[in-house]
Amino acid sequence: MKQIYEFAAHGAGTNQGLLSQLVVPRPIAMVSTRDANGIGNLSPFSYYLPITGDPPLVGISFGMRESDHGTKHSYDNLMACGDFVINVCSAVFADHIESIAKEYPAHIDEASLHGYTLVDSHRVSSPSVAEAPARLECIVHTTVPLGSDLAPVVMVVGEVLCAVIDDSVLESPDLDHPRIDLQALGPIGRSGARTFIRTTPDGVYHQERVPYRANEKEDLTV
Numbered sequence: 422m423k424q425i426y427e428f429a430a431h432g433a434g435t436n437q438g439l440l441s442q443l444v445v446p447r448p449i450a451m452v453s454t455r456d457a458n459g460i461g462n463l464s465p466f467s468y469y470l471p472i473t474g475d476p477p478l479v480g481i482s483f484g485m486r487e488s489d490h491g492t493k494h495s496y497d498n499l500m501a502c503g504d505f506v507i508n509v510c511s512a513v514f515a516d517h518i519e520s521i522a523k524e525y526p527a528h529i530d531e532a533s534l535h536g537y538t539l540v541d542s543h544r545v546s547s548p549s550v551a552e553a554p555a556r557l558e559c560i561v562h563t564t565v566p567l568g569s570d571l572a573p574v575v576m577v578v579g580e581v582l583c584a585v586i587d588d589s590v591l592e593s594p595d596l597d598h599p600r601i602d603l604q605a606l607g608p609i610g611r612s613g614a615r616t617f618i619r620t621t622p623d624g625v626y627h628q629e630r631v632p633y634r635a636n637e638k639e640d641l642t643v
């Protein structure tokens with residue numbers, strides 16, 4: 422027996438809640454920016470995806486603030502300066518993700534409030550979190566208005582100019598063939614219903630890529 426959930430028969434919140442539970446685990450972009458007054462901002466986003474490798478593009482969906490229905494401060498900042506940084510949401514953020522996401526007033530720097538250090542980035546004006554083991558420095562490539570009148574959303578497509586990677590998460594120093602140590606990176610995944618997923622040794626497994634060969638067609642056993 423399978424149940425059919427029709428999205429058209431349900432409200433926006435319920436629909437998003439189900440998507441958030443079925444499109445899992447999602448990576449979390451811990452986005453750092455700075456406003457025109459120099460105040461840092463740190464916010465997590467899990468409606469986040471890699472789009473293409475050439476050019477290297479990533480997308481993040483920005484909704485509206487629930488408290489005042491305005492645009493998110495992180496969105497305002499990246500639109501004003503044209504860049505932002507995605508800090509990989511590793512274990513260093515694990516205990517603070519929800520707290521960092523609180524809709525603080527603009528004069529609060531969520532990074533320093535939670536004990537993180539904002540440092541200058543390599544290629545962009547937005548700051549980076551020193552404690553993050555890896556980050557992607559991005560410029561705004563395109564914005565795509567989506568969502569609805571009741572729930573407007575803008576997908577920001579960022580072009581990644583550089584990755585800054587801590588030696589501790591690099592398997593070898595050869596950046597022409599970069600290999601990341603997944604356990605050392607320790608990314609946190611997002612699921613629905615306020616649940617998160619840690620990277621643990623028994624949760625990770627390996628599978629070789631198996632190319633299809635035309636002469637295999639008589640033998641379709643797996």
Ligand SMILES: Cc1cc2nc3c(=O)[nH]c(=O)nc-3n(C[C@H](O)[C@H](O)[C@H](O)COP(=O)(O)O)c2cc1C
Nearest residue numbers: 464465466467468482483484493494495518519522
């Ligand atoms: C794990 C997690 C994922 C989130 N993902 C998104 C998202 O993809 N898009 C979004 O608009 N808000 C998302 N939020 C809410 C934002 O983080 C929150 O509104 C933001 O931190 C507000 O701060 P700001 O106005 O300073 O940008 C998420 C919150 C959490 C805890």
